[in-house]
């Protein structure tokens with residue numbers, strides 16, 4: 248067993264990180280907001296970097312890597328708040344033609360949750376295909392003809408949302424097991440994004456704490472602030488362990504209970520993303536309450552992701568079921 | 576990132592599990608927590624069995640009688656010890672995880688010969704005489720004085736919270752040898768035999784009412800100079816060698832055991848009724864327990880990551896502080912939840928009906944101590960803020 252990222256994995260992260268730092272700098276956010284968080288050119292480049300084809304076997308035109316690699320990639324995307332239906336398009340590679348290459352933009356709706364109302368679809372206007380997960384299977388729906396209206400004010404300025412009045416059944420392209428599997432994989436990848444958010448929020452707050460002076464000292468020298476940042480670090484490291492564990496367990500399912508590992512990741516990383524975003528705003532003081540400072544983007548994205556592929560509460564309930572069953 | 580075990584690692588696990596399955600039940604139930612001589616006998620005789628079977632000093636070099644197991648084997652060891660509900664180090668804590676490793680790293684050949692084989696066989700119990708009434712978090716402010724007199728140090732002072740002092744044979748003792756020097760530069764590390772004249776051990780009941788730790792008063796205790804580990808006035812550096820070991824994997828087995836604790840909590844929740852239904856039928860409770868259990872899985876993954884990092888760099892990673900703090904947090908929330916679950920049965924620290932009040936309260940009290948012992952949570956957060964996040968340092972006291 249060696250749980251550390253390998254040299255290859257570190258190189259993969261480096262590559263993605265420098266790419267997204269170059270392509271999605273802070274200065275681009277106002278423009279991305281205008282284009283509703285979607286840019287086809289950026290999408291194609293992400294596809295070229297292998298973000299969508301990452302786990303597709305090489306003989307199918309993919310990169311042939313595993314879940315742990317994917318979690319690491321999504322960590323980098325989350326850290327830089329890269330927008331778009333990233334997880335759905337990644338999941339759709341091999342399932343929907345053109346998803347892997349970025350030519351077909353795939354979004355989705357997870358209706359396996361106990362109570363999925365209202366029907367809110369993210370990024371609808373950018374989608375070529377909408378995947379719908381129902382308890383009995385995976386369905387492919389044409390997003391274009393959908394009776395849907397945009398919500399007036401989406402929470403995350405980079406995640407536009409439509410409310411769908413009625414959803415056609417669509418074409419069934421996978422069975423119940425496939426739907427459950429996609430939900431599981433989706434939750435693991437989202438935990439990678441959430442880990443990235445937790446890290447990004449800490450980086451931002453830590454830099455500010457060193458630069459902002461009050462009472463003649465950097466605020467990070469005040470213990471109340473220092474301890475807030477230390478708590479963010481702890482949450483980040485717990486989220487890292489949880490998300491990596493989900494990826495590595497999906498890669499080696501014989502070692503442990505995959506469902507438990509993924510649900511644990513979603514719980515730990517979800518909490519880290521939300522808490523670190525909140526604390527990050529607090530560390531910024533009044534500036535943290537402005538649109539201009541990036542801190543609020545982390546909070547808003549954290550809540551979008553909290554509601555993707557099962558909330559902390561849903562996953563906690565699932566863990567409790569697994570735990571109860573293990574008592575025999 | 577590969578969670579798969581090698582055939583050798585699997586073999587190690589299987590053999591250990593089989594050995595534990597036979598030996599743990601044979602070792603009998605632990606004695607009453609109040610019966611210290613019995614506790615010492617229980618823990619040291621278990622240590623002897625581990626030694627005879629080749630499982631003692633799991634991370635110690637072979638030349639000192641240890642197993643020199645790989646870090647991954649150590650993780651497996653902690654998992655299996657916890658799964659089998661085997662006795663953990665108990666009174667051997669300081670000798671095995673603290674004093675022993677320090678003597679190995681910094682001691683003379685004679686010191687190693689005198690102590691290491693006895694510690695690993697369970698023949699010798701150690702305690703830690705670091706903290707003083709005036710020197711807790713600010714350990715370097717300690718005042719116990721040692722004056723050289725020929726080939727002895729004459730030591731007077733007052734140590735406090737000394738765990739296992741009343742059953743220990745030796746004490747790793749920090750003393751001040753140079754009161755004029757800056758406070759970190761006048762400290763010396765000594766091995767003190769606990770049967771020397773002038774040592775007065777007075778019980779200091781914990782909030783549990785039992786004596787895990789004591790106060791130790793020293794009056795003109797004559798400690799041979801040959802018992803010094805490291806150079807005179809170099810004790811702070813030697814101490815930091817010790818502390819690094821302490822923050823490594825000292826709590827690993829407890830973390831796994833906490834999973835079993837949560838499972839016990841579920842068993843209790845199924846027995847407890849409120850409003851005519853079992854407490855377990857309460858969705859809010861199931862969520863809370865599920866959340867905690869999920870965090871425990873992440874915590875163990877955190878240990879694995881930190882250990883694998885240590886494998887690459889040779890020292891416990893900087894992340895060790897984060898692991899301890901996360902553990903402390905989850906541990907305290909989990910045990911507090913079990914107390915909430917007890918409701919009025921929690922008015923009793925002995926079992927009422929078939930509920931494990933005593934177990935729940937013992938563990939909750941222990942959880943509370945974990946954010947104080949071995950560096951308080953506040954001090955650990957300072958360490959993370961300064962050494963990892965690069966924030967400005969805390970103000971230093973005058974004379975530091």
Ligand SMILES: Cc1cc2nc3c(=O)[nH]c(=O)nc-3n(C[C@H](O)[C@H](O)[C@H](O)COP(=O)(O)OP(=O)(O)OC[C@H]3O[C@@H](n4cnc5c(N)ncnc54)[C@H](O)[C@@H]3O)c2cc1C
Nearest residue numbers: 703704705706711712736737738944947948949950951953
């Ligand atoms: C169960 C148990 C077993 C122990 N066993 C041993 C043992 O075997 N041997 C031994 O030598 N010691 C032992 N100790 C002592 C332990 O190491 C000390 O209690 C600990 O280091 C804290 O010191 P203190 O109690 O003097 O608290 P203080 O240092 O007085 O701290 C009091 C409070 O102030 C806070 N504080 C102090 N300084 C700072 C700062 N710079 N920044 C922010 N907050 C600060 C602390 O976090 C704490 O909340 C044990 C303690 C416990 C609880």
